[in-house]
Amino acid sequence: MATITDASNAYLGAYQVTTDNYTTFTAYSDVKTYNKNDRVYVRIVDTSYNRSKVITGKYIEQVKIMPVNISDIIEYTIQGSDNIL
Numbered sequence: 001m002a003t004i005t006d007a008s009n010a011y012l013g014a015y016q017v018t019t020d021n022y023t024t025f026t027a028y029s030d031v032k033t034y035n036k037n038d039r040v041y042v043r044i045v046d047t048s049y050n051r052s053k054v055i056t057g058k059y060i061e062q063v064k065i066m067p068v069n070i071s072d073i074i075e076y077t078i079q080g081s082d083n084i085l
Helices: 070-079
Strands: 002-006 014-019 024-028 039-044 053-058
Touching: 014 039, 014 053
Parallel strands: 024 053
Antiparallel strands: 002 014, 002 039, 014 024, 039 053
């Protein structure tokens, strides 16, 4: 996992990225719409940092939804029914 730290060459498909362990390098992608601070997956070709680094996709953080007690919603709706048209 890496964070894009410079997207000024996105039009070329080149992004400066920094990994979670603070290694910085240029990675490439066919996608030219990544932005600074986007979290991306990077594949190191041939397991060598001297070879090409390819962005394989964008990390999308999961949104956690807090469970709601349905009886609280019903009670609120009934109590506030004077305001409902």
